[in-house]
Amino acid sequence: MTNLSVKFGKLNFKNPVVMASGTFGFGKEYERIYDIQKLGGICTKGITLNKRDGNSGIRVWETSSGMLNSVGLENPGMDKFIKEYNDYLKSLDLVSIVNIGGSTIDEYIESVEIACKNDVDAIELNISCPNVKQGGIAFGIKTDIARQVVRKARDICNVPLIVKLSPNAENIVDMALMCEEEGADGVSLVNTFMAMAINIDKRKAIFDNIYAGLSGPCIKPIALRMVHQVCKNVSIPVMGMGGITNYKDALEFIMVGATCIQVGTANFINPRIGIDIINGIKDYMEKENIKSLDEIRGII
Amino acid sequence: MTNLSVKFGKLNFKNPVVMASGTFGFGKEYERIYDIQKLGGICTKGITLNKRDGNSGIRVWETSSGMLNSVGLENPGMDKFIKEYNDYLKSLDLVSIVNIGGSTIDEYIESVEIACKNDVDAIELNISCPNVKQGGIAFGIKTDIARQVVRKARDICNVPLIVKLSPNAENIVDMALMCEEEGADGVSLVNTFMAMAINIDKRKAIFDNIYAGLSGPCIKPIALRMVHQVCKNVSIPVMGMGGITNYKDALEFIMVGATCIQVGTANFINPRIGIDIINGIKDYMEKENIKSLDEIRGII
Amino acid sequence: MAKVISNEYIGEGMYLLKVEGKFEGSMGQFYMLRAWDEYPLLSRPISIHDIGDDYISFLYKVVGKGTKILSKLKCNDTIKLEGPYGNTFPKVEGKIALVGGGMGVAPLYLAAKTLKNVDIYMGFSKETILLDEYRYLADTFYVTVGKNITDILDVSEYDYIMTCGPMPMMKKIVDMAKGKKTKVYVSIEKRMACGVGGCLVCTCKTKSGNKRTCLDGPVFLGDEVIFDD
Amino acid sequence: MAKVISNEYIGEGMYLLKVEGKFEGSMGQFYMLRAWDEYPLLSRPISIHDIGDDYISFLYKVVGKGTKILSKLKCNDTIKLEGPYGNTFPKVEGKIALVGGGMGVAPLYLAAKTLKNVDIYMGFSKETILLDEYRYLADTFYVTVGKNITDILDVSEYDYIMTCGPMPMMKKIVDMAKGKKTKVYVSIEKRMACGVGGCLVCTCKTKSGNKRTCLDGPVFLGDEVIFDD
């Protein structure tokens, strides 16, 4: 019997397909489309300690085989999130992962505390957020700065802790090794690439913030390389993502060593993409007579 | 009168459009297609001290809005290059830039010496090459290592020296600042992004070398951001590139501060792209009543 | 996958696309349309123009890549439709005006059919479209070409105004109704990605905080919307 | 931009595309075809099948995205052709065999027309294509289906063999001719980007060093090619 289930550290996923943060709301939004409990897991929209209204101006822009977003972490804040969504998420038969962002270390830590107190399934620590104390440079660029957040979060976090890495990191392998050293249960990568777009008629940047985050099929070849590098260097499990739009892409990330894969932008191409990928992986395994994904994980 | 000419340090280009290294052979190859002397300049295929046969296996792979290449710096070696192409290149009414690669500092330096002795128009130092002494990590990743090459090259280089930066650099702004400090006449960016592709049926990487270089429209939003960051931080002139496929893209790079722009992969979409971009920029300037590109350079 | 019945050019750069099938949806809602495989990346939000037992129709203007591809669809070609998404115009009673500017007339057709006994105002910049079809549904029918439709609209005549079109036009109507009994509903256009409320790229600022245009809208009470965006 | 005259399915997943215009080109050369705007990125190299005063034709097999798009071209659609690129089969005299495997028969048509008095060998795996057309150009005509064409080829009968098809087939023929007077020319297929010799992604290893398949080839002396790649 084909078995799609995977163990990600202490977490058990019924299949490796997880919906990426910021592209799948809090799950609920997709309920009317399909039974989301068929998914291996979901990551929530990034939550910060306090409510955020997000960025002004245009928030999405299409590029060649990709898109730029500048949502700016709009979210209801940790308390309201817990009140409104935690029971719902915990009632779901899937692994629900709370994605946490912040602009100071204290903010991160307080959010992690609240999440842990409310017994969430797992936390995904998004270290791509701008660090206000470092002049807005993201926490996830320099390993030393990221280490401070990860260490403190690990200290107080009593649920599985996954650190989500930024492809803008100076050295993504060092970053992943640091997470392993600090006791993270796993890493996920990649977040969006810092990028920009211009309106030449107005002679202005498209986004009020000038830079925005690039995602979608265009980034897949780079994301895949980064996941490969990280998987070859750490022994904690990895969630791979970046431009996955079909089951073949998903298998590529598994073949370079990912335990789970996340799907973001592809939800906007096809809201049922999660199910399609699960079915695609299943059919492939049956055709190729693969009993467990362990047989092909990291084969490259 | 619309004037497309630009000054890049000591170099005068009749227009800002330069063909990128490795995509335009030694210019000669495109002669049968159009009068290449209409171009502002061309960069030669990367030359190393000694002849190189390049990589084995598949060398090109299409991706979503991009391509991966693994040519592996196939070239005839510096001496043969000078003998076969230098007189031709110098006879052309355009700026011809010799792109130089190497796997040790000594190799770079020897190549630069030979090029200078033969009075080439300018040198573009490609520091994306794997550094054999550092276990194959590219020279262009860490600023300190790149500094050694740039400093020594600058010491002996008596023609304009442009350093070509890798987007895989840990910190591309630091890298550009270093080039400025070391006396480079300009920087060009970006080279290809390290990336990969997989054949899931064979369960193997497409390329014998596993990783390859990503170029084309897919990288434009990231390249543009990097060029913007660099232009905001250095005062030496910048050649911007990465996914430029039409005059609008070219103007975007100029608006973020590039003095010249380079066109690579787009030559494969349309071999006359150089002319089309020059005409497009000219028409735009006339329509918008722009006398010189200085009026819009760095406007964003 | 659904089948195209017809896709006619009707003037002003606009096309009327009719797709076969039994579709759900009410006035003001929209579908995400996709008549291509990989490129461009995102699907395009288009309002329901009309809906029948065995068809749905869309009225759209060609403005860029996506709508260009739509315009090339021929009878029997296939298209993917996801929806219906978004809220609807409210089913109210009283004296109602529907005010459309340019392409904004698209969702008003189904609104007129549903609400009945409405007055219809349509403003165009150059050519007019579908006058016969809309006129047929209107109690009183007003059209301007090359002149602001708001110039001939007396908001105080109405209990409700439902409007769709350029932001300045909608803002003007909301301003005109300030302090009057007239309730104005506006249909907002924002760039979208998911269409279902999951990505927050379509946020519309309102007096009661951020709303998702795709899920909480596209129809908002005019007074609620913060227009200076 | 050129205009499509016809684009017919002829079996074995292959199409014959005829394009209007006066084009240059000789046997063995190819064009880069592009019947799309941005996607996919690269143009596709296809050999000249035939050329006349007011047309050029290509015989191609649908294997992926690009050829799929080509297969949908209809009369009067437009296509971009860049070329002719590459070298040609040599214009030799003597006893000549043209040996094609599968889609490799494509460039042999113009070769047969140009060289005259040739024997033609065509090997197919399942269906056959264009037998009448090729037979008409051949002195002697051999076809195999589901069996290696090399099994019935006696190389020593010929002064020259020109071949195009799967690498193992071409290698076999080169090996069979070793030590004999027969000169074998092979037409090599490599993935290409520029098509004009500027990018070096199409390198073919030969005994006299690396060659660019697009510029120095696609036709090489069989003995020169290093096949173990």
Ligand SMILES: Cc1cc2nc3c(=O)[nH]c(=O)nc-3n(C[C@H](O)[C@H](O)[C@H](O)COP(=O)(O)OP(=O)(O)OC[C@H]3O[C@@H](n4cnc5c(N)ncnc54)[C@H](O)[C@@H]3O)c2cc1C
């Ligand atoms: C709820 C809603 C209902 C709509 N109903 C209609 C309708 O009935 N008829 C009609 O003609 N148009 C309608 N629009 C506008 C329509 O979605 C855009 O004109 C269309 O997406 C443009 O796509 P494009 O590829 O041609 O343009 P491009 O400029 O190439 O599109 C690039 C990107 O920007 C987005 N975009 C561009 N313009 C708009 C816009 N005005 N609104 C939202 N997104 C935009 C596109 O969806 C795409 O993601 C509606 C928009 C929304 C949000």
Ligand SMILES: Cc1cc2nc3c(=O)[nH]c(=O)nc-3n(C[C@H](O)[C@H](O)[C@H](O)COP(=O)(O)OP(=O)(O)OC[C@H]3O[C@@H](n4cnc5c(N)ncnc54)[C@H](O)[C@@H]3O)c2cc1C
């Ligand atoms: C000089 C030359 C002449 C050719 N002549 C013919 C011909 O007359 N008829 C014909 O049917 N085919 C011919 N081919 C092969 C043809 O180019 C490929 O089948 C075609 O490019 C496949 O494109 P695709 O988009 O359908 O496939 P995809 O697999 O989607 O293509 C992906 C990429 O790989 C390249 N590619 C894939 N297969 C090949 C291949 N076998 N050779 C070269 N590049 C490939 C494509 O060009 C493209 O860049 C020739 C190839 C060369 C090099």
Ligand SMILES: Cc1cc2nc3c(=O)[nH]c(=O)nc-3n(C[C@H](O)[C@H](O)[C@H](O)COP(=O)(O)O)c2cc1C
């Ligand atoms: C609209 C949008 C919003 C996102 N918001 C978040 C977020 O809140 N937190 C986070 O960690 N990643 C966020 N991401 C990044 C995605 O989770 C994912 O890492 C990235 O998009 C790459 O995957 P993809 O190419 O499959 O989309 C967001 C991405 C998009 C497109």
Ligand SMILES: Cc1cc2nc3c(=O)[nH]c(=O)nc-3n(C[C@H](O)[C@H](O)[C@H](O)COP(=O)(O)O)c2cc1C
């Ligand atoms: C086939 C190929 C070969 C290349 N060879 C070189 C090279 O020898 N030296 C170099 O500095 N850059 C080389 N490049 C990088 C290009 O010059 C350019 O920096 C990169 O492709 C990004 O620009 P583009 O997106 O316009 O192609 C090569 C790129 C391609 C596609």
Ligand code: FES
């Ligand atoms: S488009 Fe995604 S939330 Fe509205």
Ligand code: FES
């Ligand atoms: S395809 Fe570029 S050199 Fe041959």
